[in-house]
Amino acid sequence: xxxxxxxxxxxxxxxxxxxxxxxxxxxxxxxxxxxxxxxxxxxxxxxxxxxxxxxxxxxxxxxxxxxxxxxxxxxxxxxxxxxxxxxxxxxxxxxxxxxxxxxxxxxxxxxxxxxxxxxxxxxxxxxxxxxxxxxxxxxxxxxxxxxxxxxxxxxxxxxxxxxxxxxxxxxxxxxxxxxxxxxxxxxxxxxxxxxxxxxxxxxxxxxxxxxxxxxxxxxxxxxxxxxxxxxxxxxxxxxxxxxxxxxxxxxxxxxxxxxxxxxxxxxxxxxxxxxxxxxxxxxxxxxxxxxxxxxxxxxxxxxxxxxxxxxxxxxxx
Amino acid sequence: xxxxxxxxxxxxxxxxxxxxxxxxxxxxxxxxxxxxxxxxxxxxxxxxxxxxxxxxxxxxxxxxxxxxxxxxxxxxxxxxxxxxxxxxxxxxxxxxxxxxxxxxxxxxxxxxxxxxxxxxxxxxxxxxxxxxxxxxxxxxxxxxxxxxxxxxxxxxxxxxxxxxxxxxxxxxxxxxxxxxxxxxxxxxxxxxxxxxxxxxxxxxxxxxxxxxxxxxxxxxxxxxxxxxxxxxxxxxxxxxxxxxxxxxxxxxxxxxxxx
Amino acid sequence: xxxxxxxxxxxxxxxxxxxxxxxxxxxxxxxxxxxxxxxxxxxxxxxxxxxxxxxxxxxxxxxxxxxxxxxxxxxxxxxxxxxxxxxxxxxxxxxxxxxxxxxxxxxxxxxxxxxxxxxxxxxxxxxxxxxxxxxxxxxxxxxxxxxxxxxxxxxxxxxxxxxxxxxxxxxxxxxxxxxxxxxxxxxxxxxxxxxxxxxxxxxxxxxxxxxxxxxxxxxxxxxxxxxxxxxxxxxxxxxxxxxxxxxxxxxxxxxxxxxxxxxxxxxxxxxxxxxxxxxxxxxxxxxxxxxxxxxxxxxxxxxxxxxxxxxxx
Ligand SMILES: Nc1ncnc2c1ncn2[C@@H]1O[C@H](COP(=O)(O)OP(=O)(O)OP(=O)(O)O)[C@@H](O)[C@H]1O
Ligand SMILES: [Mg+2]
Numbered sequence: 001x002x003x004x005x006x007x008x009x010x011x012x013x014x015x016x017x018x019x020x021x022x023x024x025x026x027x028x029x030x031x032x033x034x035x036x037x038x039x040x041x042x043x044x045x046x047x048x049x050x051x052x053x054x055x056x057x058x059x060x061x062x063x064x065x066x067x068x069x070x071x072x073x074x075x076x077x078x079x080x081x082x083x084x085x086x087x088x089x090x091x092x093x094x095x096x097x098x099x100x101x102x103x104x105x106x107x108x109x110x111x112x113x114x115x116x117x118x119x120x121x122x123x124x125x126x127x128x129x130x131x132x133x134x135x136x137x138x139x140x141x142x143x144x145x146x147x148x149x150x151x152x153x154x155x156x157x158x159x160x161x162x163x164x165x166x167x168x169x170x171x172x173x174x175x176x177x178x179x180x181x182x183x184x185x186x187x188x189x190x191x192x193x194x195x196x197x198x199x200x201x202x203x204x205x206x207x208x209x210x211x212x213x214x215x216x217x218x219x220x221x222x223x224x225x226x227x228x229x230x231x232x233x234x235x236x237x238x239x240x241x242x243x244x245x246x247x248x249x250x251x252x253x254x255x256x257x258x259x260x261x262x263x264x265x266x267x268x269x270x271x272x273x274x275x276x277x278x279x280x281x282x283x284x285x286x287x288x289x290x291x292x293x294x295x296x297x298x299x300x301x302x303x304x305x306x307x308x309x310x311x312x313x314x315x316x317x
Numbered sequence: 318x319x320x321x322x323x324x325x326x327x328x329x330x331x332x333x334x335x336x337x338x339x340x341x342x343x344x345x346x347x348x349x350x351x352x353x354x355x356x357x358x359x360x361x362x363x364x365x366x367x368x369x370x371x372x373x374x375x376x377x378x379x380x381x382x383x384x385x386x387x388x389x390x391x392x393x394x395x396x397x398x399x400x401x402x403x404x405x406x407x408x409x410x411x412x413x414x415x416x417x418x419x420x421x422x423x424x425x426x427x428x429x430x431x432x433x434x435x436x437x438x439x440x441x442x443x444x445x446x447x448x449x450x451x452x453x454x455x456x457x458x459x460x461x462x463x464x465x466x467x468x469x470x471x472x473x474x475x476x477x478x479x480x481x482x483x484x485x486x487x488x489x490x491x492x493x494x495x496x497x498x499x500x501x502x503x504x505x506x507x508x509x510x511x512x513x514x515x516x517x518x519x520x521x522x523x524x525x526x527x528x529x530x531x532x533x534x535x536x537x538x539x540x541x542x543x544x545x546x547x548x549x550x551x552x553x554x555x556x557x558x559x560x561x562x563x564x565x566x567x568x569x570x571x572x573x574x575x576x
Numbered sequence: 577x578x579x580x581x582x583x584x585x586x587x588x589x590x591x592x593x594x595x596x597x598x599x600x601x602x603x604x605x606x607x608x609x610x611x612x613x614x615x616x617x618x619x620x621x622x623x624x625x626x627x628x629x630x631x632x633x634x635x636x637x638x639x640x641x642x643x644x645x646x647x648x649x650x651x652x653x654x655x656x657x658x659x660x661x662x663x664x665x666x667x668x669x670x671x672x673x674x675x676x677x678x679x680x681x682x683x684x685x686x687x688x689x690x691x692x693x694x695x696x697x698x699x700x701x702x703x704x705x706x707x708x709x710x711x712x713x714x715x716x717x718x719x720x721x722x723x724x725x726x727x728x729x730x731x732x733x734x735x736x737x738x739x740x741x742x743x744x745x746x747x748x749x750x751x752x753x754x755x756x757x758x759x760x761x762x763x764x765x766x767x768x769x770x771x772x773x774x775x776x777x778x779x780x781x782x783x784x785x786x787x788x789x790x791x792x793x794x795x796x797x798x799x800x801x802x803x804x805x806x807x808x809x810x811x812x813x814x815x816x817x818x819x820x821x822x823x824x825x826x827x828x829x830x831x832x833x834x835x836x837x838x839x840x841x842x843x844x845x846x847x848x849x850x851x852x853x854x855x856x857x858x859x860x861x862x863x864x865x866x867x868x869x870x871x872x873x874x875x876x877x878x879x880x881x882x883x884x885x886x887x888x889x
Pocket of ligand 1: 018019020028029030031048049050051052053054055056057093202
């Protein structure tokens, strides 16, 4: 669902330098000047490896830390306008709650703070809890819940007041595969209700299946932003070539292909632009071509290309 | 605004009430009140004096320990545990509302504690002097002053909690309490100096929380009446000074980046 | 950012206002508490208990009690009190907490001993306090001096006073005038001269404002005593020469017995009433023995029963 009435989030040159060092005398740029806008009704993925500045961006948007420069507007209003927060839901990274409360009490507390109509409150709380599948644990003290259950409570508190814009900082972390699918479904459901979703993640497959658009961030700097399909087109594709005849291996290796032989069957992956040369080489070596298939580019490819090889280990881990 | 402040206060109260440490402290205070009965038995003539001194000191001391103990964590713990994110980030809660709510919640908690401890104390007094008399109204004044002490110390702990870790906050709070207890003597010290030091010391001594005038335990133990004017002035003072401490807390907290 | 600076300014303003108000209130509270009578009967715990409770910070606590001593004395003295009920226990507390606090002994030696309203009128307790000081600080020769002073001027016991000065003069580093004092007392030298000598020494050897003011007061009174004696001599001389009492100072001046009208140390002329010298305002000279109006002798001014300077005439 893509509506472009007005941007839900408009970020203009927003930046943040943290004071570090013992005397706060050193500056660390957590976020370099960032310009970005998220349309209403979008599911927007905010990608980046650890330390990229995702959480920093969210904290700036929510007024938890103050920007070193730049401006941002949420739902068309200034960041300092506290009334706009009635329409925002937020799931912090590794959420922690008052562990003396039960999920029901906690959500009731948050609903009060968000100014939910007292007559609606009980229903809102129950609905939110049901949507994350936590109704059964509604009366267990939070300190007795597992990490994944807490994450669900966290999502429930982000939607208990029926916000228009939901900001989620790594909503999938700590969830088992079933939980992750449930959250994906929930995000889609919320989006279908017309809510704008902005979530940060470094799990790329989730972003790929869910997002209309994504932004990629690295070391505090925006590396690219756009519709997922468009971004993928930018990464040059690769092809997989399979043939019979080990003799051709050396010729193709010379072209730069990575070859794996299984008996007489050889499989090589090489950039699309080298395909012609590869086919020529096979012909010259009298190899029998079995098949040529394009390798589907993924967000991960884009991500790796943008973020650079040195980060790959951390991100894919 | 009011709903949000009450919600925060209520949650703070609930958190404190569900903490087991609190009950241990109250129990301990009541034990001391009880034990003063035994001490009183030994020295016949002064049983009521001993009971009043020991009992009121216990109520004052344990309340202050609780106030500091919980107060120092009021803000810093929420920052550290990041529970604050879910309150301030995406809710229409102003930071000063948060501070006020937290403060009121803890004051409520202490009020209830004081009621519990005072009930035990009055029961002991009634036991010793075979019933309560008109003269025991002075004891109510002393307890009222103790409550005022709680309010001050809570606001102090809260202030420290907005910029410092719980450990340091507790040290600061206890130190300020100790200094405040000797505030009158400090002003005396200042009088003995001269020149610039005198000015500086006098200023500092007047700015310290004036806990000295809030302790009338030994007076009421000896059945001397507390002047009504002092009750009025102390009430006003605590209100004004607490407001100042809360303003300072808000001032600091408004500018704080929440890590 | 304007919203931010708005909050800053309003917080700063409000804070200043509230603190100013709180200071005013503290001032008021201090005043209410200062004239509370209950401070007098305030239950004073025993020094041993306080010392144990001070958890090793007895030095600091002693300083606090020392300020209380000074404050208490100051307030009472200003109000011309007839009693200083807790001066002795306060001093005892202070010196128990810090036995080396010499100023406290010296303060006690003077203000515990002197008669009200200039002190607590308890020279025995003062002597005990200083004896305690000597036990704790045997090498502080000044304490012997203070003890000698109490015995001589307050307890009227020149023998014990001379003994104290004598003991003190053997302490290494003792000032030579310790020996002088001992000798003067042995020789029963003129009381007034010795007293002037003594108070001058006290004045010159202390920085304590209370002690200095007291010493100056004492010296003034001693001057009155010696001046009245001289004037009385001249009047007697005149009476002998003319066979009648002088009607005023002018007669003495024209007779060549005086140069001018005599003025007391507070700049008032001495009064000449039926052949007797009197000071104009006796309340300005709390320690004088001479020059008091008839019926207003020392004992009455000081409100002390049973102590009357009997005038012969
Ligand atoms: N409070 C802080 N003080 C100093 N530096 C900080 C602070 N918070 C974040 N940073 C720095 O800012 C950069 C961005 O951090 P941020 O938390 O925004 O990353 P992130 O993208 O959320 O990473 P992750 O995926 O690990 O959550 C990091 O280099 C981090 O070290
Ligand atoms: Mg993060």
